[in-house]
Amino acid sequence: MDIKTIQTSYARWAPIYDKTFGAITNDGRRRAVGYINSGSGHVLEVGVGTGLSLGHYRPDMKVTGIDFSEEMLAKARTKVQEVGLRQVVELRQMDARALDFPDNSFDTVTAMHVLSVVPEPERVMSEIARVCKPGGRVVITNHFKRTSGPLAALERVSAPFANVLGWHSDFAIERVLGEPSLTVEERTSLPPLGMMTFLLLRKTGG
Template sequence: MTDSTQTLPVPEAVGKLYDRLTLTALNDGTFNPNIHIGFWDTPDSTATLEEAVDRLTDVLIERLLVDDSAHVLDLGCGVGGPGIRVARETGARVTGISISQEQVKTANRLAAEAGLADRAEFRHADAMKLPFEDGTFDAVMALESIIHMPDREQVLTEVARVLRPGGRLVLTDVFERAPRKAVTHPSIEKFCRNFMVTLADADDYVAMLHRAGLRLRGLLDITEHTMQRTFTELARPTAGAERPEALGQTNLPDLFRPSDMVGVDEFGCLLVAAVRP
């Protein structure tokens, strides 16, 4: 369930945002194969943002429990960084989908360049209506993608349908850490508006998984490992993310910059694992 006061993302518009972001990054030399936050194991970890971003993919891999016999769906695959890493680290076959055509093109190119085109393949599709038969996948990963989808419960119902019995789902999501205030922090509100994101209702997550036909295997608030450090790193001038055009925002009256989120510790991240019974 999503707070009814939040504006629901429109998949086609989200696709255009990521088309823009991909082309800008390819043109200005800031391209990164991963589009998600970092994970630092300890507060004094010296890992760079780049290392921490891969570490978050590895945190997901540890929970996916797949090997080279598995077929994994990467739901909202970005430009393929995480999916290619899963294919390389586990030997699993990965099919990724994104609502952005430019991302799909780039992800397939990166898979070919990595010599993994036979194990990692990307296509354009909307997660709200997956173009796969029932029970196709052994596991589904959704790294920072359900945040853009207009109906979490519908997406999870689709995930349950395409998973085989016993198949696992691992995802990350964003939420406002309790106690939820009457007025959302203006930086969170701006982030959600500019990047077409809604906040999950953390209190309803377990019930929502049940309604979708999934059973909880783990639900962790990983905010302390991820959010503040990521925004602090991105706010450094050398990261280049403070530039208005860097994050794909155009024609917006009030641009979001990573420094807006420094110190806003109510913006939280959840790591969720579930299984299809």
């Protein structure tokens, strides 16, 4: 999926995202932020979207969010202003393939339900690893394709409609596990029906 298609897709979905995909992915989002809240430091949320996760961070956290879609970011900024989310220090428009941050900037980097949407997810993972501090955490929730069963067949049927849906139903987990500086510490299936996966990775070094 190219970046222009993604931009068009999310401009279309922005007005109804919270009540559609946002509702489906809520459990994964809560699980990810709940884990992040067990630590401290500066958090980068890659693909912050409409800001559905922002209110779940502890008030004393320091959160920066980025997204490619200005339409999504406009909704996130409105949430921050209306609710008074002091933990959110910055929301920026940015391409996740070229993060405008120095190396080793963040204690935690999270990507919730975004890696099956972006072009070149391997490049995004390299950028995530680059800006994460040595010893820092990378927290991912995402849908990954199944290899068997009725849902696997449904994913294969849905795959050609990626540009319409705005995400890849047949996205392989191996595409986010190839970054050599990141080691998997946890991999857990999440509701609904185990469709989503929680991944915790640790950056080596430090």
